[in-house]
Amino acid sequence: MADDSSRVDTEAILNGDRAAFEALVESETSRLFHVILRYVNDREAARSLVQETFLQAYKNLDSFRGDAKLTSWVTGIGINIARSWLRKNKREQPIDEDDMERLQPSFRFGRYTGSFEPWDPEQTAERSERKQLVHDALDQLSESYREVIVLRDLEERSTKETAEILDISRGAVRVRLHRARQALRELLNNHFASEFA
Incomplete structure (x- = not known):
């Protein structure tokens, strides 16, 4: 899978550049949607959770430590949000x-x-x-x-x-x-x- 993260200007995003953050959203939305969709198996929920992910990422940019790529950090936020959604909405119990x-x-x-x-x-x-x-x-x-x-x-x-x-x-x-x-x-x-x- 191609890595679109090379188009992400992490430094500009961390310095509050809204256009750079919009570029991140544009380059990562499709990939993030597919990751979340595989978790929740619900297209409408996945769309909503992608929006929530970017909102949470934007609000919490100051907590980005730089240990990983910014795109990996955003994906981690998306996975955590999908996990929460699953806990609230999942009917079947996973294998123990x-x-x-x-x-x-x-x-x-x-x-x-x-x-x-x-x-x-x-x-x-x-x-x-x-x-x-x-x-x-x-x-x-x-x-x-x-x-x-x-x-x-x-x-x-x-x-x-x-x-x-x-x-x-x-x-x-x-x-x-x-x-x-x-x-x-x-x-x-x-x-x-x-x-x-």
Whole structure:
């Protein structure tokens, strides 16, 4: 995914230049909308949450520490706002840690004990009914696992940037991503296994 953040003049924004902030809004709105939409699965809510994100970012520019790119900081605000919205509006409970553990592959004497069914998430997500299955499976993951899949696999952010956005270590990103992918594979296996037999 192309990085539009090179067009963002962070220094001008931090110095109160409204035109520079408007350029940030213009360059990041589409990307931020897609990140938030993957969280909330509601286009109208995502549009509203994007506006709220930029409003909060503008109000809190003085709290930007400069540890990460400004665009990563704004994305982090958007994710937090989407999390809050989900807590207020989510009807289904995500998979808990015990269920996540059961969805991990099993090994005996160092050998994988399950049957391997190849699955390419990019290929299968191209058709709309499959996209919905993948989206539904993502919704079943806990917030911490869903967000790492969204940022790394769907938004194609680097491990470093994902760690900055989520304020966790790179190692934690890798572990969560591995566990989330394994859980998704198990959740989707019943739907897709027959097509790859």
